[in-house]
Amino acid sequence: MPHPNDPKLRAFIDVAPDSDFPIQNLPYGVFSTAAYPAPRVGVAIGDQILDLAVMEKDGLIDLSPAFGVFAHSSINAFMALGPKVWSKTRARISELLRHDNPHLRDNKELRSRALVPMREAKLHLPVAVSGYTDFYSSKEHATNVGVMFRGKDNALQPNWLHMPIAYNGRASTVVVSGTTIRRPRGQLKPPNVEVPSFAPCKRLDFELEMGVVVGQSSPMGGMLSEKQAEEMIFGFVLLNDWSARDIQQWEYVPLGPFLAKAFATSISPWVVTREALEPFCVPGPEQNPTPLDYLRQTRPHNYDLELDVSLRAAQMKEPATICHTNFRYMYWSSVQQLMHHASSGCAMNVGDLLGSGTISGPEKHQRGSLLEISWNGSEPVELPGGIRRSFLEDGDSLVMRGWCQGDGYRVGFGEAEGTILPAE
Amino acid sequence: MPHPNDPKLRAFIDVAPDSDFPIQNLPYGVFSTAAYPAPRVGVAIGDQILDLAVMEKDGLIDLSPAFGVFAHSSINAFMALGPKVWSKTRARISELLRHDNPHLRDNKELRSRALVPMREAKLHLPVAVSGYTDFYSSKEHATNVGVMFRGKDNALQPNWLHMPIAYNGRASTVVVSGTTIRRPRGQLKPPNVEVPSFAPCKRLDFELEMGVVVGQSSPMGGMLSEKQAEEMIFGFVLLNDWSARDIQQWEYVPLGPFLAKAFATSISPWVVTREALEPFCVPGPEQNPTPLDYLRQTRPHNYDLELDVSLRAAQMKEPATICHTNFRYMYWSSVQQLMHHASSGCAMNVGDLLGSGTISGPEKHQRGSLLEISWNGSEPVELPGGIRRSFLEDGDSLVMRGWCQGDGYRVGFGEAEGTILPAE
Numbered sequence: 001m002p003h004p005n006d007p008k009l010r011a012f013i014d015v016a017p018d019s020d021f022p023i024q025n026l027p028y029g030v031f032s033t034a035a036y037p038a039p040r041v042g043v044a045i046g047d048q049i050l051d052l053a054v055m056e057k058d059g060l061i062d063l064s065p066a067f068g069v070f071a072h073s074s075i076n077a078f079m080a081l082g083p084k085v086w087s088k089t090r091a092r093i094s095e096l097l098r099h100d101n102p103h104l105r106d107n108k109e110l111r112s113r114a115l116v117p118m119r120e121a122k123l124h125l126p127v128a129v130s131g132y133t134d135f136y137s138s139k140e141h142a143t144n145v146g147v148m149f150r151g152k153d154n155a156l157q158p159n160w161l162h163m164p165i166a167y168n169g170r171a172s173t174v175v176v177s178g179t180t181i182r183r184p185r186g187q188l189k190p191p192n193v194e195v196p197s198f199a200p201c202k203r204l205d206f207e208l209e210m211g212v213v214v215g216q217s218s219p220m221g222g223m224l225s226e227k228q229a230e231e232m233i234f235g236f237v238l239l240n241d242w243s244a245r246d247i248q249q250w251e252y253v254p255l256g257p258f259l260a261k262a263f264a265t266s267i268s269p270w271v272v273t274r275e276a277l278e279p280f281c282v283p284g285p286e287q288n289p290t291p292l293d294y295l296r297q298t299r300p301h302n303y304d305l306e307l308d309v310s311l312r313a314a315q316m317k318e319p320a321t322i323c324h325t326n327f328r329y330m331y332w333s334s335v336q337q338l339m340h341h342a343s344s345g346c347a348m349n350v351g352d353l354l355g356s357g358t359i360s361g362p363e364k365h366q367r368g369s370l371l372e373i374s375w376n377g378s379e380p381v382e383l384p385g386g387i388r389r390s391f392l393e394d395g396d397s398l399v400m401r402g403w404c405q406g407d408g409y410r411v412g413f414g415e416a417e418g419t420i421l422p423a424e
Numbered sequence: 425m426p427h428p429n430d431p432k433l434r435a436f437i438d439v440a441p442d443s444d445f446p447i448q449n450l451p452y453g454v455f456s457t458a459a460y461p462a463p464r465v466g467v468a469i470g471d472q473i474l475d476l477a478v479m480e481k482d483g484l485i486d487l488s489p490a491f492g493v494f495a496h497s498s499i500n501a502f503m504a505l506g507p508k509v510w511s512k513t514r515a516r517i518s519e520l521l522r523h524d525n526p527h528l529r530d531n532k533e534l535r536s537r538a539l540v541p542m543r544e545a546k547l548h549l550p551v552a553v554s555g556y557t558d559f560y561s562s563k564e565h566a567t568n569v570g571v572m573f574r575g576k577d578n579a580l581q582p583n584w585l586h587m588p589i590a591y592n593g594r595a596s597t598v599v600v601s602g603t604t605i606r607r608p609r610g611q612l613k614p615p616n617v618e619v620p621s622f623a624p625c626k627r628l629d630f631e632l633e634m635g636v637v638v639g640q641s642s643p644m645g646g647m648l649s650e651k652q653a654e655e656m657i658f659g660f661v662l663l664n665d666w667s668a669r670d671i672q673q674w675e676y677v678p679l680g681p682f683l684a685k686a687f688a689t690s691i692s693p694w695v696v697t698r699e700a701l702e703p704f705c706v707p708g709p710e711q712n713p714t715p716l717d718y719l720r721q722t723r724p725h726n727y728d729l730e731l732d733v734s735l736r737a738a739q740m741k742e743p744a745t746i747c748h749t750n751f752r753y754m755y756w757s758s759v760q761q762l763m764h765h766a767s768s769g770c771a772m773n774v775g776d777l778l779g780s781g782t783i784s785g786p787e788k789h790q791r792g793s794l795l796e797i798s799w800n801g802s803e804p805v806e807l808p809g810g811i812r813r814s815f816l817e818d819g820d821s822l823v824m825r826g827w828c829q830g831d832g833y834r835v836g837f838g839e840a841e842g843t844i845l846p847a848e
Binding site: 130131136157159162163165166167168169170171172173175182184185186187189195196197198220221223244247250251252253254255256257258259260262263264289292293294340341343344345346347348349352424 | 645675
């Protein structure tokens with residue numbers, strides 16, 4: 001049987017060459033329909049969703065002794081079954097969707113129950129997020145921010161090259177793409193005023209990140225090897241770490257960002273599996289100094305994954321690209337992030353979400369936040385129609401996209417979109 | 425019917441005058457027994473536990489239309505029913521336990537099923553912790569730490585008097601009293617060495633805190649009034665925010681504490697309700713400058729709640745008290761913390777846990793961490809038998825206790841204990 005990543009595979013469903021969801025992808029999500037409003041787990045294929053709850057109920061996918069794990073409002077129960085089941089299930093779904101397999105292809109009644117046009121479906125948050133941790137692992141991003149706030153000579157903090165720096169984020173406000181984002185209020189104290197006021201954020205920003213979805217737990221007090229960490233990673237999503245720069249500036253000393261990041265984090269609805277991304281593995285940047293033993297990796301864990309961000313102001317017809325970068329630039333890999341996270345004995349859970357940190361690249365057009373693009377507001381970005389932006393304004397829609405380009409197909413993520421509503 | 429807080433009430437069960445659990449308390453916890461190992465919800469009364477799952481099943485407590493909420497491994501389902509049900513249920517439990525109510529008192533068969541000696545029960549983590557946030561709201565603690573690390577003139581950061589500073593903690597490692605604590609490993613880089621090493625923490629500390637258990641949710645994008653915030657608070661626990669000072673020192677710039685606090689947080693097994701603490705409400709310290717409108721409180725929300733910490737090294741027979749302080753000293757109240765937390769639009773969930781921050785007082789014996797007690801290791805604390813401690817050593821057992829002293833009774837919290845195991 002061909003491997004599900006085989007570039008030669010074709011589905012019996014027509015998939016456009018620029019679709020994010022060819023048979024080589026098969027990402028997991030949670031959806032519902034007007035006809036059947038209970039959220040359940042599905043896989044994206046072209047412009048369709050394969051309803052896995054139907055597949056399992058009809059005996060076409062066998063997870064025994066587990067049963068009913070796809071009739072859930074999150075993929076957590078499926079993830080808990082572990083990497084062998086993930087792999088076996090993906091192979092089975094691939095087999096069911098292949099152009100030369102008549103089983104589903106030629107069964108009209110089954111197809112009508114099992115395949116849902118994506119445009120008729122409502123997509124939900126795919127993961128019940130247990131814990132949300134946000135890293136800071138792009139050297140270009142950390143350097144840009146450091147230069148802006150501390151000058152060129154002290155741009156990187158002394159610990160940065162020794163460990164993947166991170167903080168705990170707020171899991172309760174992780175939302176799926178398409179959820180509107182209310183402009184947050186908070187304490188603002190610009191340097192030129194004496195006392196803070198409580199007002200709507202004036203420097204609202206996005207941060208382009210990837211999110212790792214952890215699919216297995218690890219015990220309190222334990223540590224993780226490279227292999228263990230890798231096998232715990234179920235997949236990846238696009239992640240927008242919305243940030244209120246002015247709230248952050250006043251609140252973050254000495255305990256780090258809190259409310260400036262707690263109001264919303266958007267993720268894409270489809271979780272692309274680690275297995276589907278394997279053909280796109282590439283070495284990351286050279287790490288110098290050599291990481292301590294507990295962070296060493298013997299295989300590449302970066303991905304050649306193109307990312308772009310576009311912005312559409314309310315008065316614009318089409319979105320305009322404001323950033324085009326690549327996930328491969330990350331200094332610390334997701335596997336290193338996970339090894340570090342567990343290293344003090346911190347228990348990891350099924351459903352943990354790890355933000356990569358803002359993904360900037362070496363070039364100016366590769367900056368992954370408006371803070372960097374507009375260089376802290378001093379160089380507003382020019383959009384079509386004479387529109388300029390230093391930070392996000394009410395009515396702005398921000399869209400992130402990501403994909404790995406194969407030979408004649410792409411393994412893509414769909415989008416992570418959010419539109420800004422005025423403060424209440 | 426007398427109010428359940430009435431000091432004159434007596435239970436039909438003998439309760440010692442120094443017991444933490446008289447009929448005026450009635451804290452909720454989760455327990456199991458050898459005979460019946462499924463965890464369920466109970467209330468502490470003297471040295472007994474009243475099994476609420478039995479009470480509800482037998483129709484003595486009526487939560488309809490809800491049913492079966494006490495046959496759970498956490499109190500979350502009960503908390504979700506809201507403050508009116510909390511109050512009504514506590515009044516009903518009080519009525520059932522009163523010395524002059526024969527219903528349970530004289531029903532030997534029912535008593536044998538419904539009352540479990542505490543010494544025969546295993547106590548579990550009472551709350552399924554949704555999110556864990558740790559505040560920093562004792563002015564004395566923040567000042568002590570500031571003086572140590574930045575000198576007297578810059579002790580308090582400029583934002584500290586304007587908002588309850590906090591960071592997101594790690595929910596996955598909140599454990600119940602009695603759970604052993606493995607000494608964490610991490611990156612250490614003392615100022616006198618060039619490069620960090622990965623090694624067991626050498627400066628392991630406790631932090632004496634109270635934890636607020638949030639019993640109701642609030643929507644993303646919303647804010648909370650004083651009354652709304654107050655009514656969302658179900659109750660309080662003792663909380664030990666174990667801290668690896670050396671890991672923290674190297675990792676925390678610029679995003680705050682992460683692994684230094686992620687390895688363990690211990691809480692007491694009994695959640696004392698806000699209602700039971702009401703008679704002990706006292707005004708907090710004067711707040712100057714006046715807080716911004718969104719943080720104003722019109723009623724006192726501090727508590728006269730005595731706290732003490734004792735340490736027993738492996739070679740000691742009896743624990744020795746190393747701190748005696750009071751929750752009343754907190755500069756920011758729990759209600760203000762919750763109003764601040766939601767103010768940016770951060771959704772709160774049933775089961776959120778808010779650490780108060782280390783509770784120090786104005787006197788030297790009121791310092792709530794070894795960092796402060798030993799003044800960063802320069803003044804080790806002297807224990808009986810010539811034992812000295814700057815930080816915690818393997819085998820040390822640390823016990824926190826807390827209680828409100830009434831006239832002839834106390835509303836207490838039991839204890840939050842943890843014993844240090846060597847690093848693996």
